[in-house]
Amino acid sequence: MLKNTLSSYGLITKLFHWFIGIAIVGLLVIGFIMVSMLPSVDKWQLYSMHKATGVLVLFLVSLRVLWRWINVKLELPADLPLWQKLASKFTHSLLYIFMFLMPVSGILMSRFGGHEINIFNLFLIPPLEKNPVLASFFNNLHGVSAFVFAALIVLHISAGLYHHFVRKDNVLIRMIK
Structure with missing residues (x-):
């Protein structure tokens, strides 16, 4: 099944979730590594791949948001405490904000810094x-x-594990399935 049902995410939603999630974690890891590297050909190649992948992720996140709007939204378990439901909605909203904020700020940092992507x-x-002022800000x-x-990603992963291993x-x- 490609689309969501009331009880399960469809294949397209799962592919968006896992591909974008893995790409974002990879971008964060590479980002933390490359900023600590000394200037070198390897560093500039990492920057180039990081930027290109960030733009691709921005495009995919945009598609994911469109897909989310036209799809069934799954509900959280009915017995979940209200504060956890609110925390889930708030955290997911922040995750989406950062899925846009990170690539947009990176693109603007690069472009105002005088660099093509x-x-x-x-x-x-x-x-x-x-x-330089805007480049520094971004x-x-x-x-x-x-x-x-x-x-936020660690919190999201922890919540998933909590649901699986504690709440069952x-x-x-x-x-996943």
């Missing part, structure tokens, strides 16, 4: 007029957001 040798996103936003986003409900399973 090569998208896997398919096309280029040209630089904007160099603006650099700081991107860097701080990376830590907050990583913490189907919240995690319906995204």
Whole structure:
């Protein structure tokens, strides 16, 4: 089944979730690594791949949001305490905000820094007029957001494991099977 049902996520939702999730974790790990590297050819190649993959993730997240709007939304277990339902909605909202904030801030940081973005040798996103103040602002936003986003992802994964191992409900399973 491609679309969601009331009891399970469809294949397309699962593919969006897992592909985007793995890509984002990879981008965060590579991002944390490359900022600590000394200038080198390897570092600049990582930056290039990081930027291109970030743009791809932004595109996929946009598609995922459209898919989410036209699909059935699964409910949380009825016996889940209200505060956990609210925490889930709030956390998911923040995850979506950061799925857009991270690539947009990275793109603007690069473009205001006077750098083009090569998208896997398919096309280029040209630089904007160099603006060190805006480049620095988006650099700081991107860097701080990376830590907050990583913490939200750990919270999201922990909640899934809590549902599976402690509550023993189907919240995690319906995204896997």
